[in-house]
Amino acid sequence: MTEQYTTRYITPEGLDDLQIITGKDTLIGLHFEQKREKNVVYDEIELGIIKETYRWLDCYFNGRIPDFVPPLLIKGTPFQLKVWDYLHSIPYGATVTYGELARRFSCNMSAQAIGHAIGKNPINIIIPCHRVIGIGDRITGYNGGIENKKMLLAHEKCSLQKNP
Numbered sequence: 001m002t003e004q005y006t007t008r009y010i011t012p013e014g015l016d017d018l019q020i021i022t023g024k025d026t027l028i029g030l031h032f033e034q035k036r037e038k039n040v041v042y043d044e045i046e047l048g049i050i051k052e053t054y055r056w057l058d059c060y061f062n063g064r065i066p067d068f069v070p071p072l073l074i075k076g077t078p079f080q081l082k083v084w085d086y087l088h089s090i091p092y093g094a095t096v097t098y099g100e101l102a103r104r105f106s107c108n109m110s111a112q113a114i115g116h117a118i119g120k121n122p123i124n125i126i127i128p129c130h131r132v133i134g135i136g137d138r139i140t141g142y143n144g145g146i147e148n149k150k151m152l153l154a155h156e157k158c159s160l161q162k163n164p
Contacts, residue, residue: 002073004028005043007050009057015151016144018057018124022049026073030123032144056126061155065092072123083117090131093156097135119143125152 002023009018021029027049052070059066074084086104090096096104098111098118105114114132121129124144130152134140142149 002028005045005047005050007045008033008042009054011057012061012155015148020050020053022047022053023073025049026071027053027123027126028073030126032124032148060125063155063158069126072126074122074127076117076120076122079113080117080120083114084121084127084129087118087121087127087129087131090128092128095131095133095137095153097133098140099135101132115141131156 005022007020007022009020011017016032019029019031019033020027021031024047030053049070052068056066056068056070069088074081076084082105083101086101098114101114102111118129118132119141121127121143124130130142130144130149133153139146139150139153
């Protein structure tokens with residue numbers, strides 16, 4: 001098993017802070033703290049992958065579209081990996097519905113199956129599952145919490161209006 005390190009990223013006011021889980025040189029997990037245990041002991045270690053993840057998050061939260069992705073180590077079923085890979089193609093500030101994704105995969109999967117795969121996303125924000133919404137622009141289901149999802153979508157929309 002790969003040794004893991006856990007650190008925290010302090011997000012802008014209003015969002016829950018992020019818990020970053022890395023190996024020596026890959027990002028393994030990125031989760032809002034409200035979803036995880038609050039009494040985690042954070043590692044005070046300076047690894048390149050941690051700095052790169054911080055740089056990505058700083059860029060994102062400062063309203064710029066990051067032009068790089070930290071090295072990721074993503075584990076999931078073949079279907080989950082396919083869904084998560086597709087999420088990367090949803091543009092910053094755009095949204096798609098669970099139903100649209102189900103039709104996109106045209107694999108006899110329901111929107112609920114797509115939602116289940118999205119709910120298992122281990123790397124929030126970088127794998128932008130927050131950009132998937134319900135029919136009629138309903139903000140539904142997010143493993144980082146609905147309020148965080150609303151704030152991320154509003155952040156992206158606001159950033160696009162400031163920096164077209």
